[in-house]
Amino acid sequence: MSFSIGSLRQAAAKTRSAFRDRLASVFSKSELSAEVWDDLEEMLITADVGVSTTENILGELRGRERKGQIREIDGLREGLHQELVARLNQGISALALDDQPVVILVVGFNGAGKTTTVAKLGRYWQQAGKRVLLVAGDTFRAAGGEQLNIWAERLGLQCIAGQRGADAAALLFDAIASARARGFDVVLVDTAGRIHTKTNLMDELGKMRGIAQRQQIEVRTLLVLDASTGQNGIAQARAFRDAVGLDGIVVTKLDGTAKGGVLFAVADELGAPVRFVGTGEQPDDLVVFDPEAFVTAVLE
Numbered sequence: 404m405s406f407s408i409g410s411l412r413q414a415a416a417k418t419r420s421a422f423r424d425r426l427a428s429v430f431s432k433s434e435l436s437a438e439v440w441d442d443l444e445e446m447l448i449t450a451d452v453g454v455s456t457t458e459n460i461l462g463e464l465r466g467r468e469r470k471g472q473i474r475e476i477d478g479l480r481e482g483l484h485q486e487l488v489a490r491l492n493q494g495i496s497a498l499a500l501d502d503q504p505v506v507i508l509v510v511g512f513n514g515a516g517k518t519t520t521v522a523k524l525g526r527y528w529q530q531a532g533k534r535v536l537l538v539a540g541d542t543f544r545a546a547g548g549e550q551l552n553i554w555a556e557r558l559g560l561q562c563i564a565g566q567r568g569a570d571a572a573a574l575l576f577d578a579i580a581s582a583r584a585r586g587f588d589v590v591l592v593d594t595a596g597r598i599h600t601k602t603n604l605m606d607e608l609g610k611m612r613g614i615a616q617r618q619q620i621e622v623r624t625l626l627v628l629d630a631s632t633g634q635n636g637i638a639q640a641r642a643f644r645d646a647v648g649l650d651g652i653v654v655t656k657l658d659g660t661a662k663g664g665v666l667f668a669v670a671d672e673l674g675a676p677v678r679f680v681g682t683g684e685q686p687d688d689l690v691v692f693d694p695e696a697f698v699t700a701v702l703e
């Protein structure tokens with residue numbers, strides 16, 4: 404299994420070099436001049452941390468400088484580390500899975516990595532001793548259910564799929580009944596990323612949430628976001644947050660991009676924690692996100 408800090412460091416390799424190359428010029432200066440502050444700002448923005456989050460970080464660091472808490476370059480480096488960790492710790496709390504069964508809706512736009520992530524999470528919770536039921540709720544794409552069925556077979560997980568075009572909320576209703584009857588702990592639901600009918604995607608997701616809640620079932624929503632979409636991902640995330648609420652974010656494809664700085668913006672601007680990171684296309688390529696380890700990886 405690869406659920407370790409080592410692989411987070413490896414997955415962040417491209418992001419790390421993006422930070423490192425730019426930081427080298429900031430931290431090679433001998434004193435805290437206006438130029439250092441300008442370089443730091445530029446560095447954070449070009450590393451995909453985003454304008455608003457960069458301003459938050461610099462505001463905090465400047466405040467510390469005014470109070471005399473940061474006096475030289477080493478102090479700035481230390482302060483930057485702390486501020487970056489603080490951005491990632493926004494809204495952090497354990498993802499409670501104590502109620503049985505709990506429904507986890509995995510949402511996000513097409514291509515973000517939802518189906519792959521559902522398989523990875525299924526494996527993760529299965530290995531943690533949970534009884535996991537997968538639900539192929541992306542009934543709008545011809546291959547949607549088939550792709551998840553293949554993963555389920557590979558991983559030895561149970562999977563419920565419907566006909567193409569079937570009502571995803573009705574499918575979830577059946578899945579909940581089945582989970583109750585057969586004692587599943589976690590009902591992991593893949594969802595559509597776009598809908599080809601008059602129905603709006605967000606309405607469809609809201610309907611699924613409502614189905615579970617009316618049966619007194621706890622629902623958690625995890626947003627899957629492709630790291631390589633960078634700052635555009637923030638706008639996507641906001642749309643989902645406003646429609647269905649978010650209990651956490653899974654950032655995929657960190658292995659293939661230098662845009663991992665976007666994780667700081669995602670957590671800071673949405674107030675929702677990054678819980679897992681996708682580090683490749685295989686079922687084990689999922690890492691439990693650790694803010695401290697991630698910051699250490701990108702700054703060292």
Ligand SMILES: Nc1nc2c(ncn2[C@@H]2O[C@H](COP(=O)(O)OP(=O)(O)O)[C@@H](O)[C@H]2O)c(=O)[nH]1
Pocket residue numbers: 511512513514515516517518519520596655656657658659680681682683684688
């Ligand atoms: N490199 C890499 N590829 C990924 C990751 N997660 C998903 N993918 C790939 O992204 C593509 C889209 O994934 P899929 O799960 O079908 O996305 P969906 O449309 O949101 O369900 C597939 O080729 C996956 O193998 C990841 O963490 N790293």
Ligand SMILES: [Mg+2]
Pocket residue numbers: 517518519541547593
């Ligand atoms: Mg899919």
